[in-house]
Every structure is written in C-alpha cells, then in structure tokens.
Amino acid sequence: MLCVFSLKGERLRIPANSCCPECVSSSSVDSCRHQGLLYEHDSQWRGSPCSRCVCSRGGVSCTSSCPPVSCPGGQRPFTPEGECCQQCAGSGESCSHQGTVFRDGEQWRPSLCSRCSCRDGEVQCSVAECQQVVCRQNENLVIQPGRCCPQCVSNPCLSAGTQYQHGDQWQKDSCTTCVCDRGQSKCHTHTCRPVTCDKGQSRVRRAGQCCDECAATKGSCLYEGAVRYHGDLWNATGCEFCSCSRGQVVCQTAQCGRVQCPQGSELVELPGKCCPECSSVKPSCSYQGKSYKDLSRWSPSSCQDCECRDAQVTCYLRSCPTCPPGTLLLPQEARCCPQCGPVFPVETRLRGADTEIFVFVLAGGA
Secondary structure: OOOOHHHHOEEEEEOOOOOOOEEEEOOOOOOEEEOOEEEOOOEEEEEEOOEEEEEEOOEEEEEEOOOOOOOOOOOEEEOOOOOOOOEEEOOOOOEEEOOEEEOOOOEEEEEOOEEEEEEOOEEEEEEEEOOOOOOOOOEEEEOOOOOOOOEEEEOOEEEOOEEEOOOOEEEEEOOEEEEEEOOEEEEEEOOOOOOOOOOOEEEEOOOOOOOOEEEEOOOOEEEOOEEEOOOOEEEEEOOEEEEEEOOEEEEEEOEEEOOOOOOOEEEEOOOOOOOOEEEEOOOOEEEOOEEEOOOOEEEEEOOEEEEEEOOEEEEEEEOOOOOOOOEEEEOOOOOOOOEEEEEEEEEEEEEOOOOEEEEEEEOOOO
8 A cells, every 4th residue: 555645644543343444535624633743524533531533514512431330328439539430339347458458349359369348447358269070181271371170271382482372373584474283283375476577567475475466666665674565555653554555664642433332242452453342242141050241250158259251251259357366266157257255265175184174165155
C-alpha cells in the first residue's frame, strides 16, 4: 500500500476489527481536538484508563469502559482507589489488611491464587483449591501462566534451542512453517513460483517474505538495516506505521476506527494489537452439571467459593485462623471456620505411684 500522507494530507486509520491501516483524507471540518491532539471523524481512542472517546463530525463523546453495576439491598456502589470500575460496598465496619484499608464488602486479590473480602470489619481470605491430576505417559504436569492449578499438557517440541507447546506454530525460516503436535515438530515448506518482472522493475525479496516479487528499481529505502521498496508500508512499533516513498521513509501514528460490536460480542483489548476489537462473549463454565456465565460466582459449601473466568472454573477454600496455645478448636454448626475455646484441668481422676492423669474439659462444656 502506498499512502503518501505527507504530500496529500492523508492520514492512517485502522478500520474496525482489522490489523492493517488504510489511508483517509484529513478534514479540518469534521476532525476533533481533544487534550491537545487532533483526531479524524469516526476515530476512536482511549481518553483515560477508564473511558473511550469517539470523534463524530467535530464533536467528542466519551463513555465509561466499565460494565454497569447493580448492588443488592443494603449495599451501594463505590470506586476503589486506583481502579476504574465500581464495586458494591456495605455500610458495616471497614477492614485493615497489610497496611491498606478496605470497605465493607470490598474484594481484592493479594496474589493470583488467593482473594480476600471485608465482611463487617473481618477479613476473610481464600486460596485456590486444586484437584488431584494424573497425567498420561506423553504428558507433563505444568502450571500455565495466569493459572493457579497444574494441568496435563502434551510433551513440548524443541527446535533450534526453543521449546514449543502442543499447538504452537513458528517460522523455521521465511519459507517454512512448523507446528508442534504432541511432542513432534511437523513442518511445511512453501514452494515459490517463477517471477518475470516488467521493464523498470527488478526481482526482489522483501524482508520476512519467502518468495521473490517485482519492485521498482529506484526509490528504495534503508530502514533499521533492512531494504524497503517504494510503496512498502510496515508496522514499526505499536500503532506507528512507516512507508517508503521514492527513497524517503515517512512514519505516522495510526488512529483507530470506531468499533460498534454486534449483540453477543464485546470490545476487548488484545495483547500486541493497536486497536480494540470485537470478540465473542466468553463461553460459560460447567460445574457439577450446572452452567455458569463468565465472571459469575457461587458457593458450593460454606467453606468454598467458586468463580467462572475465561471458561475456567477456579474454586477457593476458605482459610481459617489457627488457635493460640492453650485453646482448642470448637466446631460450629453451619459455619465454615471453628472457634477457639480455652481448656483447663477440672480435677485429677487417676493417681498412680508415679503418674497423675488430668482430665481437660472445654470451657462451657459438661
């Protein structure tokens, strides 16, 4: 693509749900100025960590990127410090945990595999509960990034000193693509067709490409040690794209086109992508024969809480405090954690020549 925006006043914009930019004509009439920057009509950007903005016919409108919050009776919404989206909080006593004060009803994650909540002045923490896993002969037990519990995965592949997991793809060279299939590397090499170039063109091989192409003999550019040819457009860093025009490299930051997601999908930020895209609503989870929506939570027992996140069920087991010396655990009916009760000697029941046996009774016991 040749986009001579420096000469024609064109700008780069990435259309909805696309990765490659297109050239659009700059229009001072319909463009918008927001926080010192100029945006073209129908462009979309993140106005702050908590909002997205759109330019439409010279006007800017910004909306929150958080889902609506509906709090049960007795609770009201609030925004925790340093976060964008609201949570529900009660009117009870707040909690202090590791130097931070949390409101009644507020939830937080001390680590990836634990979570805590404040319940009327009392901190309740839970840790992820992992089920026993037995792997087959051609599998390994691993903990995937972002997961708490180990799972069985097929044996990895080793290629040029790099390890790949089952299903991973990689380029062995510019013409050879490989995939890891249960510990075995399966590769396919592309075969190139012969190329005949017109007058004024020569046969070239562009950076990262497998086969030869025809390009103009004049007007090439040298960019970071690689030869770029007249008309080439490439992604430099992030949202910045560069083009080679008659020997000159011109770079510009691309704007994001407005995205309107259809029903059943949502706007998400994808790693490595410049602009947000529409993604299908995350699938639900199945647990003990029941289906749960993504991000939903439920309690199978008084000591256990489960949640559905990215189609993965993670259950947390309530952490109970240990009793101090001189006390014993007192089980409480219909409660998760037992209480601690003192013990004391009542009387000496048996006496021997060299032994005395004391009977200890729980406080309040018979």
